[in-house]
Amino acid sequence: MNAPHPGSRPASRAWQSSFEVDAWQSYLSGLKRHWGGPLYREVVREANEAPAPTVAALEHHMQTSPAYRLYAFLERRIQQMKWSGRWGFSTEVARQKDRLAPLLAEASGLVHLELDPDLKVPAYIANTETHQQPGGLWREPVNAYALAWYTTGLSFALSDPDALVDFYAERIAERLNELELEPHAILDQGCTAGRSTRAIKRALPQAEVYGCDVCVGSLQLGALRTVEEHTPVTLVQCSADDLSFPDASLDVVASHWLWHELPPEVIRQTIREAARVLRPGGLLVAYDMFEAIGGTVGRWLLSGYAARNNEPYAHTLLEFDWRDELARAGFCDIQARYGLPQDPGPERPATLPPQRLHPMTFVSAVRRGRAF
């Protein structure tokens, strides 16, 4: 039986759950806690003792470890089970599509949503089912509901997604304060449904805050949520490497968890676009998985994650020379600060933490020229 729970919900959370879906998803959360806790610690212990100086040698050596084989299997399969199968979020949203699609479509009339019907989803997105989500975020607008539902549970990083975006927004406010910059206009790139965008608005309420993304369903969902949460931000459909904002019109261009989804040449163009739209003295921020911690073992875990969770550019971001690229595009005062809400730094730890977390680094740089 699949009886919906009673009660009315706001339009951006209008999916109907059932006892079976909740039970299945909480079973998977428990399994994930085991995966990211005791199982991960055993894999790290064995890998640290392995006589393997490179990522490739470590992968070869660990192929015979039962703990690693289970860890790698669960890393891929738990994620698939969250989305797909009888009680998966994507399966449920597809079942409820006739009710959810019109709710999303209503967002299109909202003044704080600017859609571009001619925008083509980039091939690097359309060719990958990112995070193993069936159809990604792009194939159907209602897929945005599946991601939003998924994000109400335990995230892949075993961390609270609201804590991460608040941490990101507070670091932006802190950096602006250090630079004595009073921001008027801020862009949050790769905003999905605007979670990170609204966090910036909460931290810097005096600024005009924009979010941009290429996937229409997420932007529509974000526009609904913006109304529900009374947090006025504007969501715009455009690509980070081809922005619809005029030259020197923004004080901050920021992103939370965007760059690891971009091929290196797209990051390069994204940096050039940020340099174009920022005023001289303006701030660029990217909070992402720039650096692995824990040496070869940390790099090996991150590259395995990239392959197993369909995030191919999480691996190439580790090789991307962002300091050099930012300097060449006209940025100075380039800083990197390792940190997570659970483990805020500022020092980058030498060893891996006792549970599986994404290693996040807050990179910032100032657009060369006279301050605004």
Ligand SMILES: C[S@@+](CC[C@H](N)C(=O)[O-])C[C@H]1O[C@@H](n2cnc3c(N)ncnc32)[C@H](O)[C@@H]1O
């Ligand atoms: C991991 S999500 C970001 C999460 C979001 N910032 C948050 O904190 O909730 C990455 C997002 O980047 C978007 N994206 C990928 N390539 C993009 C591009 N070239 N321009 C703008 N958005 C892009 C994807 O559609 C996706 O919504």
